[in-house]
Amino acid sequence: MTIKKFMFVNRKAPYGTIYALESLEVVLIGAAFEQDVSMAFTDDGVYQLKKGQNTKAIGIKGFEKTYGALEDYDVTKLYVDQESLTARGLTAEDLCVPVEVVSRAELGKHMEAQDVVLSF
Amino acid sequence: MTIKKFMFVNRKAPYGTIYALESLEVVLIGAAFEQDVSMAFTDDGVYQLKKGQNTKAIGIKGFEKTYGALEDYDVTKLYVDQESLTARGLTAEDLCVPVEVVSRAELGKHMEAQDVVLSF
C-alpha cells in the first residue's frame, strides 16, 4: 500500500467541543492503515495534552489516556507549538506525554513536508 | 400580557453561520408578542448590517432586507458598538438601516436595563 505522510493539526481545547476526541479516532485509524502519521498541537489544541484531566463531574468520557496509548500505535511524532504553550502559562512538564516543542516557523516546515494535512 | 424588555445581542457575521438569520426570526416573534424589543450589534455582529449584500453566487438566501423591515414591526432600538465598527473599518454610513452608535460602556448600560438578554 502507498504510505503517505499524514499530519493531524489540533487547534481546539478538549471537552468544550468534540473535535479533539474525533480527531484522535482518525489518528488511530491512520496508524492502523500504516501511514506515516504525525500530530501537531497549536493554539488551544495544546490544552488537549494537559496532565490530570478528570471529567467525572461533567459527565463526559475523558480521553487523556488515549494520548498515552498513541505510542503503542507507533504515533510518536507529536509537535507542540512553544508560543501557544507560553501564552497559556504551560510548559512541556505540564503535558501527559513526551512531545517535541517547536517554534511556529518549525511547525510550518513540518506542515510543508506532508502529503495530507487534516486540521481539527 | 406582561411586557418585558428583551434584548437580542448579535455577535456573529452573517452567512458563515446561521445565527444571524435565526436570531432575526426570534426578534420578529418577540415583536409579534408585543414585547419591548431591542437589538445590539457588537464584535462581528456589526457585519450583519453591512449594506450591499448579494448572496446569489453562494447559493444561500440573503436577508439584508429583513433588517430594513424591522421598523414595520416596531423594532427601532438598534444599538451598534462603535469600537467594533472602527476595528472593521466601518462607519454608520456603511449600514443598511439607521442605528444608534454607542460605546461599549453605553451598550453595557442598555444590557443592564433588560429583563431578558438573548445572545446569538
Added chain:
Amino acid sequence: MIFSILVNEGPYQHQASDTAFNFAKTVLSKGHTIFRVFFYHDGVNNGTRLTTPPQDDRNVIAKWTKLAQDSELDMVVCVAAAQRRGIVDEGEAKRNGKDATNLAPGFRISGLGQLIEAGIQSDRIVTFGD
C-alpha cells in the same frame, strides 16, 4: 424561582447540551421550577431518538428524555429549526410528506413563540451554546 433554559447546539459536537442538562438537574434539585427547555438552532438535534453513542460514553438524548419523564419537564424543539435539520414527529411527517419520524420521547415540536413565552413567564432564562 422559575427558570427556562435555551439549548443552541446539538449533542456531542459541543458541550452545551451536557452543561445545560447538569444545570437543569441542579435547578430542580434545589427546589426551583423549570418552565421550559427550548431547543433552537442545532440544539434541535438533541431531540432525535436514533442515536447510539459508544457504550462507554453518556447518552445525551436518553438523559434528557429521562429527566423530562421524571420531572414533567416541558422540552420544546423549535419547528422552523427542526425542519431545516430533519427533526420530525408524526404531525410534521404527515404535513411535509416524510416517510419516517425521529423525535425522541419527552420532546415536542412547536413554534418560536414558545421561546418568547418562556422569557415572559420565567424569572430567569439561561442560554447554552457555542
Added chain:
Amino acid sequence: MIFSILVNEGPYQHQASDTAFNFAKTVLSKGHTIFRVFFYHDGVNNGTRLTTPPQDDRNVIAKWTKLAQDSELDMVVCVAAAQRRGIVDEGEAKRNGKDATNLAPGFRISGLGQLIEAGIQSDRIVTFGD
C-alpha cells in the same frame, strides 16, 4: 487530478456544506475527478432525508443527493459520528434496534478508514468546517 472532500459541519448552521458543494461541483465541471466526499463530525447531519427547509431557501441535502446521482459521487457518512448523532440506514437500524431510518439517497454509511483511504488515493483533500 483526483480530489476528495471532507465536510465537518451540518447543513444550515454553518456555511461549510454549501461551500463544499459549490467546490465539488466546480471540481467536476473542470474535468477533475472526485474520489470521495466524506462527512465527519456534525457533517454526518448532511445525510438525513427528513429535512424540509423553507420554500424560498436552498435544500442542502437535496443538492448533494442530486450531485451524487448525476455524477456517481461516492458520499460516505462516518459510522461512529453518525451513531452519536442519529443518522441511520437500514443496516444500522437493524444492528442497533432503531425503529426508523433517515439516511438520504446518495449517501452511504461506512468507517473512518474510508477517510484515510481518500487521503491515500487522492491527489488533494480539502476540508470544510467551522
Added chain:
Amino acid sequence: MLNIINKTPWDRPALDAALQCADGGSILLIEDGVYAATRGSASEARLKDAMGRLKIYALGPDLEARGVADRLTEGVTVVGYDGFVDLVAENKTCQSWL
C-alpha cells in the same frame, strides 16, 4: 448581570467583550472558558484588572475536566453547578456571550 463565558480568550473575543461592556455584576467562566482563570496565562492580567469592578467565578467541574483546577488565578471563586444556579438566581439577568 451575570455574564457567562464558555470559550477561551484566545479562541474568541467573548471574555474581552464582556469585560468591556460590564460595569458591575459577575463573570462566570464555564466549559472552555475556565482556562481564562489559570495562573501564568496571558489573560491573567486582564482578569485581575477586572476584579475591582466584577466578581469572577469559574465552574469547578469544568476546571477538573481540563486538569487545571490546581492552578487557579488568585481571586477567582470556584463554584459547582449548585453555585451556578445560585448565581443565576442572585442576578437579575444573565447573558451567555456566545
Added chain:
Amino acid sequence: MLNIINKTPWDRPALDAALQCADGGSILLIEDGVYAATRGSASEARLKDAMGRLKIYALGPDLEARGVADRLTEGVTVVGYDGFVDLVAENKTCQSWL
C-alpha cells in the same frame, strides 16, 4: 501549501496562526474569512506585511454575499470557485485552519 481561512481575524486566531506558520505558499480567504481582506480594518496591516512572503486570495462569491467586494485591500487577488479549485490543484497540499 494553500492555507484556507474561513473565520474573521477578530473571531478566531486562525489567520494569525497561518501567517506565523507559513513561510511561503498562499492564503485563501473564504466564508467569513473574507472580511480580513477589507480596506481600513485593523487586520489590513498584518495582511500587507505578509504579502512579501505569501500570495493572498479571497473568494469573490463570499465577498459579494457580505457586501464587501468593493472595498478590497490592495494586493489581494479575487478568485471564484474556479480559481479556488485551481489553487488547490497548483499547491501540493492544502490546510483548512478550522
